[in-house]
Amino acid sequence: MSTTSHGSGQHEEYPPYLAHHFDTMGQQAGAAKLGMWLFLATEILMFSGLFLAYFIIRYFYPDMMLSAHEFLQKEAGALNTVVLLISSYTMAMAVRAAQTSNTPSLKRNLLWTLLCAGIFMVVKYFEYSAKIEHGMLPGRFYEAHYHGYELVGLPHIFFAVYFTMTGLHGVHVLVGMGIITWIYIRASRGDFHSGNYIAVENTGLYWHLVDLIWIFLFPLLYLVR
Amino acid sequence: MGSQVYVNGKEIENPHEFHHHVAPKKQYVQVLGALLVLTVLTVAVSYADLGPLSLPVAMLVAAVKASLVCAFFMHLKDDDRFNVFVFVGTLLFVAIFFSFTLFDLGARNAVNDEQKTFEYWNDEAAAGNALKVGVDHVPEKAAALKAAHAGGHGDGHGGDHGDAKAEGHGDAKAEGHGDAKAEGHGDAKAEGHGDAPAGEHEAKAPANHEAPGGH
Known part of the structure; x- marks a missing residue:
């Protein structure tokens, strides 16, 4: 595929990865990217509903928010923030490697990204199991007072918000891990190079959005003041 | 081409x-x-x-x-600037979503004072409604909910609950439940649900009040 047209001149030759309904790779990539951005728009709107719920509850019950958030592990949240930021960096480097046809670097960076995502989920697992163990659960499942924790106000609502927001985010991380694995397999087959890397780029966009959401979740849930 | x-x-x-x-x-x-x-x-x-x-x-x-x-x-x-437009446009709609909801929350108190909604809420709360849920009441409330459910679907579960409710609230329901018990389950459901959906709604509310007393 490296013999296909890159420069000017060979207008009649179609690269094998160019779908027939597109005239050029640029057009195909532009369409794919626009589609991805529209998808990301729906993602942002979906999460915005949860963020708004958070702000409303915080507006009504500031003291409850303040006391309940003390039971989240700040260190775990901070560690996860750093891990996700690094994974975003490695993902950006993976896209850059694809842009420069550097397949070994692409594969390496995808693996780093996967590793970071894995660390994130393991930390989340420990956080969740601690919460479940202490009965700090959403809504009517809340039973931390049986475990000797007296929280003021309506902590079961705080934990509902906590589990819904981080849970939905966690699902996105898991989905992202799946997609990155798929991209890694395709990269191993040699699918990606400077003329065809939109799949890598769109995966990167999705992954950065997951990072973006965590950038807001972390201070709102873990660092209430 | x-x-x-x-x-x-x-x-x-x-x-x-x-x-x-x-x-x-x-x-x-x-x-x-x-x-x-x-x-x-x-x-x-x-x-x-x-x-x-x-x-x-x-x-x-x-x-x-x-x-x-x-x-x-x-x-x-x-x-491409169009992608920027999509992204910024999304943020604009999020901003509208947030600001209008927060305007509403901000204006709530004034409206409540004016229409005395707050007193109404207080009455509801005093009557043991969901607004009064404290930490300690959560498991109780779960039990109450379960009881309410059992009561609400009185068709299937014994006559006592059903009768009590049927007499308390309106004719439409009384008929619905009465038939139900007399004739059996198949017909009961068709009639009860079809005729008096509003009645069913009411049926659950009193069950909610009764249940904590029962426990």
């Missing part, structure tokens, strides 16, 4: 030249460094007691981080 090729409304001169901007590695490292520094700043701000300013400051730092990720990692800086 035509001689002119358009991408996003613009004519492309060399259609087979796949244009892309490759940013230098150094730039990505710098952005990562900035993001990590800002993370440390967020944590530091949460420990410094800024009072009411802490939330806006935390959000400001998060917004700066998000902008860095969007501009450099997501390539919006050098990307």
Whole structure:
């Protein structure tokens, strides 16, 4: 595929990865990217509903928010923030490697990204199991007072918000891990190079959005003041 | 294939030249460094007691981080402007969503005072409604809910509950339940649900009140 047209001149030759309904790779990539951005728009709107719920509850019950958030592990949240930021960096480097046809670097960076995502989920697992163990659960499942924790106000609502927001985010991380694995397999087959890397780029966009959401979740849930 | 090729409304001169901007590695490292520094700043701000300013400051730092990720990692800086438009448009709609809801919350107190909604809420709360849920009441409430459910679907579960409710509330329901018990389950459901959906609704509310007493 490296013999296909890159420069000017060979207008009649179609690269094998160019779908027939597109005239050029640029057009195909532009369409794919626009589609991805529209998808990301729906993602942002979906999460915005949860963020708004958070702000409303915080507006009504500031003291409850303040006391309940003390039971989240700040260190775990901070560690996860750093891990996700690094994974975003490695993902950006993976896209850059694809842009420069550097397949070994692409594969390496995808693996780093996967590793970071894995660390994130393991930390989340420990956080969740601690919460479940202490009965700090959403809504009517809340039973931390049986475990000797007296929280003021309506902590079961705080934990509902906590589990819904981080849970939905966690699902996105898991989905992202799946997609990155798929991209890694395709990269191993040699699918990606400077003329065809939109799949890598769109995966990167999705992954950065997951990072973006965590950038807001972390201070709102873990660092209430 | 035509001689002119358009991408996003613009004519492309060399259609087979796949244009892309490759940013230098150094730039990505710098952005990562900035993001990590800002993370440390967020944590530091949460420990410094800024009072009411802490939330806006935390959000400001998060917004700066998000902008860095969007501009450099997501390539919006050098990307097609239309993608920027989609993204900024989304943020605009989020802003509308947030601000109108918060306006409503802000105006709530005035409206409540004017229409005496608050007194009404208080009465409801005093009557043991869901508004009064404290931490300690949660398991009780769960039990109450279960009991209410059992009571609400009285068709299937014994006559006592059913009768009590049927007499208390309105004719429509009384008939629905009465028939149900006399004739059996198949017909019962069809009639009860069809005729008096409003009645069913009511049936659950009193069950809610009774249940805590029963336990």
